[in-house]
Amino acid sequence: MIEYFPLSFYSLCLSSKMINFANGLLAEQIFQGIILASAVIGFAYGLIIEQFGWTVYIVLGGFAVSCLLTLPPWPMYRQNPLSWQPALPETTGETLQKPQENLKKKKHK
Amino acid sequence: MNTVLSRANSLFAFSLSVMAALTFGCFITTAFKDRRVPVDIHVSRVMLKNVDDFTGPRERSDLGFITFDLSADIKPIFDWNVKQLFLYLSAEYTTKSNALNQVVLWDKIVLRGESTKLNLRDMKSKYFFFDDGNGLRANKNITLTLSWNVVPNAGILPLVMGSGHMSVPFPESYETTKSY
Numbered sequence: 001m002i003e004y005f006p007l008s009f010y011s012l013c014l015s016s017k018m019i020n021f022a023n024g025l026l027a028e029q030i031f032q033g034i035i036l037a038s039a040v041i042g043f044a045y046g047l048i049i050e051q052f053g054w055t056v057y058i059v060l061g062g063f064a065v066s067c068l069l070t071l072p073p074w075p076m077y078r079q080n081p082l083s084w085q086p087a088l089p090e091t092t093g094e095t096l097q098k099p100q101e102n103l104k105k106k107k108h109k
Numbered sequence: 110m111n112t113v114l115s116r117a118n119s120l121f122a123f124s125l126s127v128m129a130a131l132t133f134g135c136f137i138t139t140a141f142k143d144r145r146v147p148v149d150i151h152v153s154r155v156m157l158k159n160v161d162d163f164t165g166p167r168e169r170s171d172l173g174f175i176t177f178d179l180s181a182d183i184k185p186i187f188d189w190n191v192k193q194l195f196l197y198l199s200a201e202y203t204t205k206s207n208a209l210n211q212v213v214l215w216d217k218i219v220l221r222g223e224s225t226k227l228n229l230r231d232m233k234s235k236y237f238f239f240d241d242g243n244g245l246r247a248n249k250n251i252t253l254t255l256s257w258n259v260v261p262n263a264g265i266l267p268l269v270m271g272s273g274h275m276s277v278p279f280p281e282s283y284e285t286t287k288s289y
Binding site for chain 2: 024027028031032035036039042043046047050051052055056059063066067070071072073
């Protein structure tokens with residue numbers, strides 16, 4: 001993956017909009033747990049009061065809660081930042097870009 | 110899981126899969142339920158006419174007028190997977206030209222939440238009781254049954270016949286009313 005884009009792209013990964021991989025897993029576990037729990041509660045409640053509409057409402061509520069908890073990049077997801085390699089010097093950057101330009105020229109025949 | 114969009118995508122897809130599984134669960138809990146209910150039908154008056162039937166291939170066909178009473182309690186059928194019931198009263202009989210005739214005389218839609226005790230007296234049929242020919246006159250046996258179609262939230266739409274029917278013979282001549 002590191003050859004496909006110019007290296008300046010990866011500095012964007014350290015911006016506030018993204019979280020790293022290990023904590024992305026944490027976010028995924030959180031929302032899966034919340035939605036599964038709301039699904040089980042919703043199914044049981046709907047079965048008891050004999051209305052499927054309530055099951056849907058409870059699952060939608062669980063969806064909203066997990067949206068709130070996992071979508072914005074909260075600080076708890078940035079606990080273990082990856083240590084990126086230091087930027088390589090300019091010359092190797094240019095040689096990486098040149099084969100890409102040659103490929104593009106060949107395709108646009 | 111690096112961007113908001115990829116998390117949102119994953120979250121939404123997971124919620125949809127969970128919702129699909131819950132809907133299937135809703136279907137499975139009511140799939141094998143017996144939806145028959147005892148029904149009481151009584152016919153009070155029958156009249157027969159021989160009129161022009163413009164929808165058929167012949168000049169005149171038999172037209173029957175039935176006045177009936179209906180009582181049933183359909184509350185046991187409703188559960189969390191039933192949206193509405195489509196009830197219909199049908200007449201079934203045999204004639205010389207056809208082995209089996211079935212005609213729908215009356216129907217009703219009962220939504221979930223409406224009153225479920227049916228107690229109808231002196232109801233006239235909603236639809237014309239035309240015969241395919243002249244087979245209603247002096248017919249020995251015409252059977253009226255109430256059936257319903259269960260419309261679910263999720264799953265199959267079963268067609269169920271109520272347990273209870275009424276068989277009546279029709280009059281021998283036209284324009285005379287027969288009471289029971």
